Structures are given as structure tokens and as C-alpha cells.
Amino acid sequence: EVQLLESGGGLVQPGGSLRLSCAASGFHFTTYAMTWVRQAPGKGLEWVSGISGSGTSTSYADSVRGRFTISRDNSKNTLYLQISSLRPEDTAKYFCAKDGGGGRPYADNPGELGSWGPGTQVTVSS
């Protein structure tokens, strides 16, 4: 059974940093591209970043490019999101998600999001 569990969220001041982690189990981690999605309180889903299975290809939403860095450690079956220069508008629940394996236009880019973790809350406030 696929399991994803995010951690590392918390309360941080504007301008601060956090590293979010997503521990994966139940599948061959290296094979699958992974994605971070966030959801501000009471709002919709926002795609944040994606990474290929090897970790060599990454992509970002315009709203976070230059401030957030996605990475993965395939030896530890763990996905990361380093979030820096945080702003109040970054306050959200952050979800990690696994590529569903149903096909995609680019081999090194995630496709549909087949499995999700429960999320970790990040609150940016002074």
C-alpha cells in the first residue's frame, strides 16, 4: 500500500525558512515523479513544484520559483521542499503526491497525482 507522510511544517516568521519532508513507502520510489501541492485556508489547490524520479528534472510555479527548492533522496525514499523567504501568502497546508503512472507528455515530468499524503501545515506570521 502506498503511504506518503509529510512533516516539517510549523509557524515561521516572514522571511524565514523551513524544510518540508515527505516519507514514502509501499512503492519503488525511484520510479515515480513526485509533486508538491498546497492549499491556503478555505481556498483551492495550487500546484507548487514537481520533480522527476531521478531528481534531475524539476519545475516550479511562478509564485515560488527562486524561493522554493524541490529535491529527493532516493536512498531514503524521501521527498523534500526547502521553502525560503516566506511570505504570509505562503500560509497553507502542503501536500506531497505521487505520480499515478497513467502516462504524461514528458517522461521526466509528473502526470496525474495518484496518491497523496495528509499534508503538513505551514503558517507564516509574525
Next chain:
Amino acid sequence: DIQMTQSPSTLSASVGDRVTITCRASQSISNWLAWYQQKPGNAPQLLIYKTSILESGVPSRFSGSGAGTEFTLTISSLQPDDFATYYCHQYNTYSHTFGQGTKLEIK
């Protein structure tokens, strides 16, 4: 970035109704579109991918169609468990985007 526009934002319907949610892309995304269902306090769940392929375990009353820039999610006969928020998601480009969501409410 590709913009995804869902309509309606809110939909009131009754058990047994047939409902359709529309998602429009600002440019062609071929058939690289997925639909998710989210209930309050929970992570989203994949319903449909590649426009019309039903995810394993999803009831057959859910269906998807479309191509290019216009896509629809249809629920053929609403059940009590279907009242939730639905999102479309394009993955045609390296930067993905979601629609803003459609909240399906009980009339």
C-alpha cells in the same frame, strides 16, 4: 502558464441528479487532464486521468470527456457520498495548474 477555469464555482443538486462540471484551458492541453474529489479536512483523491480514464476503485457513475481546451466531469446519478469539491488539473506542461474548484452542495 496555462489557466484552468472551472464552472460553476458552486453547484446545488439533489441525490439522483445528473451533474456536469466544466473545465476550460487557456490553450490546448491535448488530453492531459485529471479530476479530483476533495472532502473537508482530507487530501484530494484522483477520480479520472487522461481526460476519461477512471481511476481504479472509482464508481462508474463518474465519467470524463473532452479534448484540447474543453473538458467535462459528469456524475450520472448523484449519491450522498458525492457532495464534495471537485478540481481539474492540467499536466500538459512542466508547470501544472489546477482549476479553482467546484463545490457540489446538497439542494
